[in-house]
Amino acid sequence: MFFKRKKSQENEEYIALSEGQLMWRQFLKHRVAVIASIILIFLYSVVIFANFFAPYGMLTSHNFHLYAPPQITKINFFDKEGNFHIRPFIYRQVAARDPKTLRFVYEDDLKQKDFIHFFVHGEEYTMLGFIKSDIHLFGVGEGKLFLLGTDIIGRDLLTRIIFGGRVSLSIGMIGVIILVIIGTIVGTISGYFGGWIDNILQRIIEIIRIIPQVALWMALAAIIPKEWPSTYVYLGIVIIFGMISWAGLARELRGKVLAIRRSDFIYAAEITGASTSRIIVKHIIPNVLSHIIVIATLSIPIMIIGEAALSFLGLGIKPPMTSWGLLLTQLREVQTLKHYPWLISPAGFIVVSVLCFNFIGDALRDVNDPHSR
């Protein structure tokens, strides 16, 4: 395929593009998907460098700031006298107890302005195991800044969301790697060899697809021993997710492989004496790679939702780790939701990341489908 590239008004240059480059160009035409990719890259960078982006430590609780409301809407440039400040600030939050309900109520102390600074010194941390620092992206000097509020023991919700994102966003990624490995092997074998192997594998796939995936995930997650440390539980859940959800990929790949197997270039390879493994690795896998990528991309959001559901129900990730689903657990008490509605914000992060993956997956499927060109 050739693409016309205008170098200047007079001379036009024709360049040949590889299949991959063509797909890349097609992908860039899907504006929404490009925006979604940028959002996801941003989210992943934030959670990878969580210690830097989060204003506090993951487990740091702030006394006298239990259930403090979010301050993100209270960021000001103008103070109450109407003076403009180039640096945004918040009025310091002070806690008092409601004499009747004994719940904390918060008021702004209009005398105290806390200016928001960037690259401030805060709690010390070791990031990714080797970066020792105490620099945080933003913070206020003396007071406290809780952009999204705090939870029952005064932990900053934004900090918890950023650290929880590590679990929520990585489970989908790692789970999908397991899914792709199993799904590709089963799908390729089933499609390439056919016969009784194909028959047996197809029946297995059909049966796995009948059992509702989430119910099976729940049952298997419930078997993970309660006394395991939270990193083991995390690994256990990743493995359960990957092991159970490959059936869809295997089924779709089988159809593709079956079609490719009958094409001339495979016969040509066979006649020239290429081994079976060479044909599969060199000729078949590259031809179905784009399908694998599409299905993998669309499987990540399912796993993100699955993890959220499991953790929300107390069957998934357990403390001291946290995840977006686990953060929502507090809302199972209707009273909590009524009095502290900001605790629902992790749900927004789940929805946004799922939405982004869906947009990208759909765009990839469009790009991959030759009819759309």
Added chain:
Amino acid sequence: MGLFSYIVKRILFSIPVIIVISILCFGIIQLPPGDYADAYAAVAASTGGGSVSKEYLEKIRERYGLDQPFWIQYWRWVKGFPEGDFGIAMSLQGTPVADLLKERLPMTLFLNFSALIFALMIALPIGIYSATHQYSLLDYLLTFIAFIGIAIPGFILAVFIIGISIFWFDSSYIGRLYSNEFIGKAWNMDKTIDFLKHLPVPIIAIGVAQTSNTMRIMRGNMLDVLQQPFIQTARAKGLSESVVNWKHAARIAINPIISRIGVYLPEIIATEMLVSIVLNLNTIGPLFYDSLISQDMYLAGTILLVISIILVIGNLIADVALALTDPRIRFELM
């Protein structure tokens, strides 16, 4: 091949499927270490059932053949199923599982079925409209809403709806399927009205994702069909646009949706379970959840099997429906 023999064939096909699923479910029951009788004693102690007598534990060991190899244990577990003996729920002081299912299964089926109908009723017309008005403002808006509908998990939607209703609406019809005063009462006019008032929230929470999904698929199918030559012919004959769209195109475009019902059902049931747990509805979902929390794997495995059997039957019905609407399917299996 006639429709009847097709149905018989499909039923015969699903029997080995159910047997394999039951083996899988029993495998899950067997996964946790320790035997059922020990677990029973532990669960009974932790759920306030008090200590269990030695003789009773022996009886359980005997009933389930716990000192026997896997296959004998499996046989003891399944042999009662065809007669409606599903064993006992150890986390619920030994209540027969059959009683629990009898109490909750009808409501579960009703909710899932209603959610499916809701999804189709909303999604199909909107999908057709979206396709016939491609790239219009409303089409863009609906497509966008559908994307968000897919991205919001049902259980989070349920939490959202609870939240919204607490702040803005009368929240007495949220959660449960009927008000407290009707618990354990027979169905009468008042209870039915009360029940219907409770119904919209779970059905919306369960159905939204499938509605959005179906809508997008229907739109795509419709767009494909509208490209076909027979649509041009219909237009050339001078048929009105609405007849072309609804009578000629929509009838063909709907077939892939019917064949997808088999794929929808597991998703709807899974969503229904999660939503029911959040809203505390009287269906199988919360029962399954409680059994997992209290580590009553026999109950959990049995429920998993029952759900799977429902899905096999659901698939069967979907296949028959497809064979009815699309005669080509009947000949494919020959």
